[in-house]
Amino acid sequence: MSELRTKVEKAAEAILRKIKDKPSIGIILGTGLGALSAQIQKKSSIAYSDIPNFPRTTVESHSGQMVAGEISGKKVVAMEGRFHFYEGWTLEQVTMPVRVMKALGAKTLIVSNAAGGINPQFRKGDIIIIEDHINLMGVNPLIGSNDDALGPRFPDMSRPYSKRLIEIAEKVALENGIRSRTGVYAAMTGPCLETRAEYRMLKVLGADLIGMSTVPEVIVGVHAGLEILGLSVVTDICLPDSLEPAKIEDIIAVANEAEPKLTKLVQETIGKI
Numbered sequence: 001m002s003e004l005r006t007k008v009e010k011a012a013e014a015i016l017r018k019i020k021d022k023p024s025i026g027i028i029l030g031t032g033l034g035a036l037s038a039q040i041q042k043k044s045s046i047a048y049s050d051i052p053n054f055p056r057t058t059v060e061s062h063s064g065q066m067v068a069g070e071i072s073g074k075k076v077v078a079m080e081g082r083f084h085f086y087e088g089w090t091l092e093q094v095t096m097p098v099r100v101m102k103a104l105g106a107k108t109l110i111v112s113n114a115a116g117g118i119n120p121q122f123r124k125g126d127i128i129i130i131e132d133h134i135n136l137m138g139v140n141p142l143i144g145s146n147d148d149a150l151g152p153r154f155p156d157m158s159r160p161y162s163k164r165l166i167e168i169a170e171k172v173a174l175e176n177g178i179r180s181r182t183g184v185y186a187a188m189t190g191p192c193l194e195t196r197a198e199y200r201m202l203k204v205l206g207a208d209l210i211g212m213s214t215v216p217e218v219i220v221g222v223h224a225g226l227e228i229l230g231l232s233v234v235t236d237i238c239l240p241d242s243l244e245p246a247k248i249e250d251i252i253a254v255a256n257e258a259e260p261k262l263t264k265l266v267q268e269t270i271g272k273i
Contacts, residue, residue, distance in 0.1 A: 002147040004092065004099075007053040011096065012103035015077075018046040019068035019104075023077040025270060026101030026226075028217060030113035031255055033233065034080045036263045043069030048081075051100075055093045057081040066097075072271030077101055084213055086191040091141035095220040099150065102224040108165070108273060109226040110266060111214055114255045116246075117234040118199060119183060119208040124237060125258045127180045127265060129169050130161055130230030133215050134186040134207055141216045142223055151223035160222050165229035165273070172268045178261045183208030185232060187215035196240035203240075210238060229269065233258045 016022070020042065029036055037043070045067045048054045057064040068077040083094045098109065115128070122128065146153040166182065173180035186202050188194065190212035194202070202210055209232050221228050235254040236246050 005147050005150060008099045008103050010052045011100045014051050015046055019044050021075045022105035023068060023075045025074055025076045025108045026106035027076055027078040028082050028111045029080055033112050033255055033259055035259050036266055037067045037078050037080050040067055040069035040071055043067050055083045055089045072267055074270050077104060082213055085189050091139055091216050095141045095216050098217050098220045109221045110229045111217055112231045113211050113214050114235040114251060115209040115211040115232040116236050116238040118203050118210055118238050122234045124234055124254050126234040127262055128183045128209055128232040129166055129180055130185045131182040132184045135215045136186055136188045141220050155223045160218050161230050162227045168272050169269050172265055176264055178265055185209045187211055193246050196243050199238045199240040
């Protein structure tokens with residue numbers, strides 16, 4: 001057994017001692033989007049600090065615990081706050097929760113984030129259903145020796161985001177009057193925001209959104225065989241010719257304002273999975 005698989009199994013064992021049922025759906029809640037966990041019924045929680053081999057979140061808007069229970073009748077486990085490469089963690093540590101969710105029994109992964117909007121048709125507060133991504137982080141979480149029990153050496157990435165789940169989410173958004181679009185998410189390491197020249201580059205490359213997370217988690221999710229839905233909240237508009245300085249407190253405020261829509265979308269999507 002590889003060292004990574006040993007770490008994953010130890011973490012999963014510790015969580016299973018605290019939660020009541022094995023989840024079928026894992027959820028990662030991004031910046032300013034943690035209140036979805038309040039909708040989890042019959043819930044139990046465990047702090048990251050009590051989970052072996054888990055990092056500690058250092059981002060102020062991330063609470064740092066795993067919550068398990070039910071949403072729309074489905075067993076779920078949710079991360080209240082994620083880990084980022086810019087915090088100094090390795091990508092193995094950043095993506096450890098995805099592997100642990102798989103070990104707990106999850107077959108589906110829903111990942112959310114706050115992102116900058118590069119597409120000029122996007123507005124602050126829009127919810128974007130991610131249809132594809134561009135990895136501009138310069139690293140990949142699968143580099144190194146491969147444990148075939150965790151996933152294949154060369155996972156196919158032709159469709160990392162499930163077409164079935166995208167269609168369900170689009171239908172739910174339409175039924176509930178939630179403004180949504182589909183888009184391509186690009187990931188850079190951060191923690192600084194991008195320059196005007198970088199935004200121009202991203203647009204040329206075909207990106208609609210820019211953020212500092214999600215892509216490593218999705219790569220590992222694909223490696224683990226999970227069906228994945230990605231959702232972004234547009235928290236700032238990144239048009240290079242009219243770019244204004246971004247304030248993190250404003251970004252979090254926009255994410256908080258959009259949160260009820262995202263919560264509704266995720267709840268009803270889970271009900272239809």
